[in-house]
Amino acid sequence: MAIGGVGYRLGLDDTDAPAGLCTTWLGAVLAERLEARGHRVFERRLVRLNPNAPFRTRGNAAVALLCDGDPAAAFTLACSLVEEYAPLDAPMTNPGVVVAERPLSPAFYTRAVTDLCTVDEALRELGAAGARYRGYGNGRGLIGATAAAAAEFPDRTYELLVYREPSRWGTPREVDAASLFAAEAATAPHTWDSVDPGNRAVVCVPHTPDPVLFGIRGESPAWVRRARELVVSERAALEACWVTNQGTDAHLVPGTCGLLREGRSYAVAGTVVNVPSTGEGGHVTLLIQDGECELRCMAYEPTKGFRGVIRALRPGDRVVACGSYRQGSLNLEKLRVVSVAEAVVLRPPLCPSCGRRTTSAGAGKGFKCRRCRARAPAAERVVEERSIAPGWYEVPPVARRHLARPLCRGPPAFGPDGGG
Ligand code: ZN
Numbered sequence: 001m002a003i004g005g006v007g008y009r010l011g012l013d014d015t016d017a018p019a020g021l022c023t024t025w026l027g028a029v030l031a032e033r034l035e036a037r038g039h040r041v042f043e044r045r046l047v048r049l050n051p052n053a054p055f056r057t058r059g060n061a062a063v064a065l066l067c068d069g070d071p072a073a074a075f076t077l078a079c080s081l082v083e084e085y086a087p088l089d090a091p092m093t094n095p096g097v098v099v100a101e102r103p104l105s106p107a108f109y110t111r112a113v114t115d116l117c118t119v120d121e122a123l124r125e126l127g128a129a130g131a132r133y134r135g136y137g138n139g140r141g142l143i144g145a146t147a148a149a150a151a152e153f154p155d156r157t158y159e160l161l162v163y164r165e166p167s168r169w170g171t172p173r174e175v176d177a178a179s180l181f182a183a184e185a186a187t188a189p190h191t192w193d194s195v196d197p198g199n200r201a202v203v204c205v206p207h208t209p210d211p212v213l214f215g216i217r218g219e220s221p222a223w224v225r226r227a228r229e230l231v232v233s234e235r236a237a238l239e240a241c242w243v244t245n246q247g248t249d250a251h252l253v254p255g256t257c258g259l260l261r262e263g264r265s266y267a268v269a270g271t272v273v274n275v276p277s278t279g280e281g282g283h284v285t286l287l288i289q290d291g292e293c294e295l296r297c298m299a300y301e302p303t304k305g306f307r308g309v310i311r312a313l314r315p316g317d318r319v320v321a322c323g324s325y326r327q328g329s330l331n332l333e334k335l336r337v338v339s340v341a342e343a344v345v346l347r348p349p350l351c352p353s354c355g356r357r358t359t360s361a362g363a364g365k366g367f368k369c370r371r372c373r374a375r376a377p378a379a380e381r382v383v384e385e386r387s388i389a390p391g392w393y394e395v396p397p398v399a400r401r402h403l404a405r406p407l408c409r410g411p412p413a414f415g416p417d418g419g420g
Contacts, residue, residue, distance in 0.1 A: 005038075005070065006071055011097070012027050013061075013062035013063070013095065014095050015095045022212060024161055025238070028161070029238070033081070038069065039074060040068040040069060041067050042066055044242050045151060047113075047244070050264075064148035071099050075132045082097055088137065094135070094140040095141040097145060098149045099131060106150055114264060119142055131146075157245075158223075158241060158244065160239065160242075163237050163240075165234075174233060175205050175232075175234070181195050183216070183231050191219075193406065194227065201398050203397045204217070213236055247409060248405050249403065249405040250403055251403045252322055253266055255268045256268065257289065257290035257291070260330070265403075268322075269318070272286065272314060273289045275315065284311055286310050286321070296330070297329065297332050297335075304396050304398065306396060315343075317337060317340055320338060334392060334393065340388060340390060344383055352376055
């Protein structure tokens with residue numbers, strides 16, 4: 001019953017605990033209780049924020065509910081729910097509740113997903129909009145709650161989250177893996193990341209003790225529902241279809257070699273400097289260059305087959321590297337090969353008189369035939385056949401971050417050198 005109701009946005013963050021619960025579950029329960037009290041909830045938003053933020057909760061997720069109703073009653077209800085369920089004595093759990101009737105600045109959300117915000121900045125934002133808010137513990141949850149309530153999504157996807165019976169929380173989940181593979185096969189590319197066919201892995205069933213049974217990600221509510229109907233599992237207690245910034249690359253900003261800041265995520269254009277190397281643990285290092293500046297890019301072992309793409313790069317290839325900049329390295333999420341260089345390998349030439357392969361006669365001394373002693377001055381240039389073509393490449397679903405846009409949604413576009 002929205003008659004006489006006031007439009008408001010309710011933001012909620014950081015109700016997670018190491019031993020269970022999650023902010024989306026509390027948001028889904030809150031939405032049901034609001035509807036039961038006559039509020040109209042016309043959108044549930046799952047808002048991922050900067051995955052590199054220190055003190056972040058797992059996945060750094062906040063939620064927002066876009067509603068009509070009595071904002072004061074909604075605020076009271078949200079606070080009582082947080083106090084009922086969130087482990088307020090856990091030092092890492094610092095919930096935030098925001099109810100705003102007037103718009104908050106979308107720029108605050110943009111900063112919270114691409115950079116870092118402080119509690120003080122959130123408080124200023126809330127004060128300027130005259131919003132109701134409550135921060136528990138150190139108040140850190142107000143950052144995500146404010147960002148979620150402020151969010152505008154230029155691009156959006158959907159996730160249908162299915163929650164477990166509370167009596168089953170912490171026990172092994174019963175979700176039929178074959179049905180997940182079948183659901184993905186029937187709905188891809190309109191849904192993604194339920195499973196990773198290439199690595200024969202289930203991706204959408206968490207292993208943590210939280211209330212989520214599984215989640216289906218996709219491009220529309222209809223597609224995620226269609227996939228969900230094909231999944232065979234234990235009985236669900238609650239389901240919610242969230243509008244989300246997952247799979248949109250909202251965390252990426254254009255970056256330039258030498259000007260990257262710790263904890264932000266970038267798309268950086270450059271030229272491959274040398275043949276990529278594989279180090280201990282199977283991690284692959286790629287060095288790219290833009291002018292005088294070099295940037296180390298990493299494809300870590302968990303990115304599996306993506307490392308083969310990186311290993312196939314050669315000096316002179318032009319690329320756009322995308323990922324988070326941490327401790328001096330760009331941790332690759334996806335990469336565009338803009339152009340492929342001619343890869344030339346030099347080797348000793350054939351002997352001009354007897355046709356056998358010569359050997360080096362020493363540095364700068366040309367080549368010499370061991371059998372007939374003939375000399376050959378110049379090395380033979382062999383053009384290596386390249387196994388990689390221009391285009392976009394990405395890590396597999398098992399290694400994908402929540403915010404990273406999967407290529408099944410179409411190629412991303414980053415700046416003048418990064419597009420298509
Ligand atoms: Zn010879």
